[in-house]
Amino acid sequence: MLNGQPIAVQETGEKMLVELYRRYAGDYPKFFKMDTLCRLGFVAAELLLKGESVDAVVMANRSASIKNDTDYMATITDGNYYPSPALFVYTLPNIVTGEIAIRHHIQGETSFYILDSYEELEPIVKSQMADCTSPAAILAGWCECNGKNEFYAKLQIIWNN
């Protein structure tokens, strides 16, 4: 969905993220290096930031970087120990906010919170807005990934006036 309107897609799961990337971005090969959580946040931000700019990125979820943590764990199993630096770098949830900051040249705040529900993010973002160094527009929302085909993102742009 974008601004309340459904977006037509052919694929499902992770393939859907690639489909959306090809349709709405397509010029950023680094996308294919990203883990699913980052691909999800990246695509959602692409959709929302067409013609809009923001000063900060604040996201939350319940399970941090669990999908990629699990993938990394598979490279350090007993008797098969080949730790992957390419996977390890994505074992932090805030990497998605960094990927979006790089893509959209956002040098303001990037923050990631682990919360029980989306509603709990609201007072955090509101108090950030009220802070004296607060930015004018924040890309804020939920970005959760529990598996290759199991994810959910809900982002919005919040302005402080």
Next chain:
Amino acid sequence: MVYCLGHSIISPLGEGSQANVEAIRAGRSGLKLHTDRFLDVEPFCASLFDEPQDFVPLCVRSAEMALGQLPAGIGDKKETIFILSTTKGDNLDLLTPANKIARHFGNPNRPIVVSNACTSGVCAQITAKRLLEAGLYNYAVVVGCDIQSRFIVSGFQSFKALSPEPCLPFSPERRGLNLGEAAATIVYSNQPHEGWRLEAGAIHNDANHISAPSRTGEGSFLCLRDVLTGVTPADIDLLGVHGTATLYNDAMETIAIERAGLQRVPISALKPYYGHTMGAAGVVETIIGMLLLNKGTFIKMLSGFGGVNAAIRLKCE
């Protein structure tokens, strides 16, 4: 502005903030070579507890120690929020341990977990400041903790980021970082209180690379510029750097410090005592900065994966 009411550190250097700062003054370090702590992992130098610790009891003990210095009945109040700073939590679970910690104190609010890589401990203090200033709560218990695991050590080894010897921040001979574990707590309030207060905080992204710092120290410089608003470099008595002792981090911080005009300010780099305690680092290093100075103005800065940087300014008259 928010006021520091109490604090604690539990680390391989000792139990309690005072024991920790005394250990540092005596030149003791928690760093040791570990050869058989985790299966398959190559020998590494780190500051680890002698006995492996469980995440939740360690956090609870640290928070109890900090709250124990205050009038009874703050932890269980509706006007108190628990904020946990961690990167890997309890065996990759971050939310469940936060709930357990808050529940242990009978706190009715849902806790907040800040997971902003190595900057988490400073970011959690900034989140506390904002929530308290907005009047949403009157007290915030900021707990920073990470314990080391096969997961983390193997990952940093795969990055070739670990020094085989005790780390040497800002030295031309520096060869990388050491990992460490600790739990630390600071209790803040929006009610005026004697002693240290948190006056300013800022978070900025380099928007440059997810695992390498900006060559121009962009995000760190912007953080320092923001927290210097209303004061001058001459007002700063101590700058607590991140000082991981990796080649790129310390070079980046040097550039940011110079750009911010802080090159004449004494710095403290605590990783040779604690290693990099990840989610605890920002809380531990803020407390030690306050105790080393006793009074004055202190800036604590951190940088981390995801290109994120953070800084806070504290003052005590």
